[in-house]
Amino acid sequence: MSKNKINIIHSTFVPLNIENVDTDQIIPARFLKGTTRDGFGKNLFRDWRYENDDEATPKKDFPLNQPQYNGTILVAGKNFGCGSSREHAAWAILDAGFSAVVSSFFADIFKNNALNNGVLPVTVSEKFLEEIFSQGNEATLTISLPEQSITIDATGIKERFDINSYKKECLINGYDDIDYLLNIKEDIINYETQHA
Amino acid sequence: MGKTLFEKIWEKHIVKTIDDGPSVLYIDKHLIHEVTSPQAFAGIEKRGLQLFRPKQIVATADHNVPTLDQHLPIKEQLSRMQVDTLIKNCANHGIELYGLGHPYQGIVHVIGPELGITQPGMTIVCGDSHTSTHGAFGSIAFGIGTSEVEMVFATQCLLQTKPKQMRINVEGELREGVLSKDIVLYILAKISASGATGYAVEYAGSTIRNLSMEARMTVCNMSIEMGARCGLIAPDETTFEYVYGRNFAPEGIEWIKALQYWQTLYSDDDATFDAEINIDAADITPMITYGTNPGMGIGVNQLVPLGQSLDIKDRPSFAKAMEYMGIEPGSAIRGQKIDYVFIGSCTNSRIEDLRLVADFVKGKHKADEVEVWIVPGSKQVEQQAIEEGIDKIFEEAGFQLRQPGCSACLGMNEDKIPAGKYCISTSNRNFEGRQGAGARTLLASPLTAAAAAITGRVTDVSELLAGYN
Structure with a gap:
């Protein structure tokens, strides 16, 4: 099934300088009652965004509520996406218009969920992350998936990031794992026969 | 070279490996619930696919159900719709459902072991991060996202990269009033909420050996809180005794065959771990x-x-x-x-x-x-x-x-x-x-x-x- 294709992302970014951002913060459990993948973006970071769960009273100091911060890249502190396996977290981030998340460390399940939805998790060093956070709000980043690099455009500081080559191909071409697995069904059936 | 408990189970479940990429891991049991499955069913239907192995799936309703007056219709409309969607999906696709009102209903990670669905040496997944619980039986059990639920629906397989190996040894007698929950909270305080990210964690040592199955489940349950892909404990007599006679446990000759396999499930003496942590049980307080x-x-x-x-x-x-x-x-x-x-x-x-x-x-x-x-x-x-x-x-x-x-x-x-x-x-x-x-x-x-x-x-x-x- 085709999904978001990713190649080069060039954008300003939203800084979220908080560590251990868990998926309950990304999308609280009470918003998981949907039966489709759509519409989760409006509740992204719900309880950090609004006072008393009320959209009429946004928390002014939260970056997503500050008009100077925008763009399709979210930059967050280490251990981003820990906790619950809810894929709704990746859907909410995608639905809110982000196509990449940059952090110095991602929790495993979130990372997979992001990759499976065409959201690119970019793992950078602590030092590089600090460098990004120290940029002004008009700063832009360039993420090149083919090159596996991320650049702070204003300074030209660049870092390479890791991604396994299979996943990279999938993201560039918009393939997903099911396409691959369906193609090897015969191998799977053979495996079952041998292990019955 | 020796193998870890994890590696023995992992290798037995590899269908094939992609060059410089992940492995295709076969999944024995798939547990589902109302919150993380509806979009996966919708995805399968959208692709025009059938579920590949519906008999290897068990469903229950747990996350979004009331805990009072369960005999009445669920009051909250969205919750009711989600639970009804699960009922409809299970009926349409031939999946066994232990829903509200069923004598087996309950939290997915409680009923799996309790019914004998969870067994040593298996690969078990569920769209819930606390699937690590089932590792207490010496299985590879981990939480997955909804896209992965869909993959298992379609092919009974997942693409996975092999995690690094960590062993946490807890030795000695626990103090009065200290439970297995205290052990795992102590480990967490020591290694942090990301201390085991990228690892499969095996819990070992005399303290772990002396725990009941329920207590072992508590430890493995919180593996994900350290960031671990999964947690596991080598099966032993305590495990076999717990599984024996449960609803879905093997019987007769099947039991004997299963037991033979299960008894091979331990980390070899010369197995190597990427990280090892030693804990003295006497240091743990409530x-x-x-x-x-x-x-x-x-x-x-x-x-x-x-x-x-x-x-x-x-x-x-x-x-x-x-x-x-x-x-x-x-x-x-x-x-x-x-x-x-x-x-x-x-x-x-x-x-x-x-x-x-x-x-x-x-x-x-x-x-x-x-x-x-x-x-x-x-x-x-x-x-x-x-x-x-x-x-x-x-x-x-x-x-x-x-x-x-x-x-x-x-x-x-x-x-x-x-x-x-x-x-x-x-x-x-x-x-x-x-x-x-x-x-x-x-x-x-x-x-x-x-x-x-x-x-x-x-x-x-x-x-x-x-x-x-």
Whole structure:
């Protein structure tokens, strides 16, 4: 099934300088009652965004509520996406218009969920992350998936990031794992026969 | 070269490996629930596919169900729709469903083991991060996202990269009043909420060997809180005895064959681990968390750390957590006033947990200002509690025994802790808002929670037990 294709992302970014951002913060459990993948973006970071769960009273100091911060890249502190396996977290981030998340460390399940939805998790060093956070709000980043690099455009500081080559191909071409697995069904059936 | 327990199971389940890429891992059992499955069913239907192996899937409704009046239709419309969607999907695709009203219904990670669905040497997945629980039986069990649920629906396989190997050895006798929950909270405090990310964690050592299956499940359950892909414990006589005779356990010659395989499931003496941690059981005291991730825990008699003691870049997150919790850095956690007590969740809602609590509170009464909810992990646990008269003990203590479900662990249904209130909880996560927007969670063992229910404050249960004996 085709999904978001990713190649080069060039954008300003939203800084979220908080560590251990868990998926309950990304999308609280009470918003998981949907039966489709759509519409989760409006509740992204719900309880950090609004006072008393009320959209009429946004928390002014939260970056997503500050008009100077925008763009399709979210930059967050280490251990981003820990906790619950809810894929709704990746859907909410995608639905809110982000196509990449940059952090110095991602929790495993979130990372997979992001990759499976065409959201690119970019793992950078602590030092590089600090460098990004120290940029002004008009700063832009360039993420090149083919090159596996991320650049702070204003300074030209660049870092390479890791991604396994299979996943990279999938993201560039918009393939997903099911396409691959369906193609090897015969191998799977053979495996079952041998292990019955 | 020797193999780890994980590697033995992993290698047996590899269908094929992609060059410079992940492996195709065959999944033996797939557990599903109402919250993370609807989009996967929709995806399968959209692709025009059939479920590949529906008989290897078991479903239940747990995350989003009420824990009172389960015989009535679910009041909240969205929750009802989600549960109804599961019923419809299971019927359409030929999946066994233990839904509301079924005698096997319960929290997915409680019913799997209880029914004998969970067995050593298996690969088990579920769209829930606490799937690591099933690793207590010596299986590779891990949580997956909904896209992965769809992959398993379509092919019974997942693309996975092999995690690194970690072993945590716990040796020696546990002190009075210290439970397996304290062991895992202690490990978390030591290695942090990301300390095992990228690893499969095997728990070993004499302390682990001496734990019951229920207690082992509590330890493996919280592996994900360290960031681990999964947690596992080599199966032994305790495991085999637990599995034997359960509804879906192998029988007769099948049992003998299974046992032969299971007895090969241990890490070889010359297996190598990428990381190894040794813990002395005598160092573990009743634990409690004070912050907003499960790695922020201390012994109940210890002081909350000071921000100055932390790395400079960790201080803002620490300060944010302390502000949320309304707890003063450097203060004593012991004596902290409690408003709610929640005993339940896939971490601690099994019959053994309820028995321990009942044994402790028998003849006592809760503090007036505290509300106490006991939410059994399954209909079978509930039934057993009633048969043993545990329900009466709770009633006399002023504890409310509710019906099975995930309940206040994640506050998806109406079981929410009000903003600003303190809840001592036997669940697994103390994240901001986890138990309700603004709720303040302190994670602890069932005994520490029960002690707080009686005194209304964070209490050292080992002192109460000493007086009690």
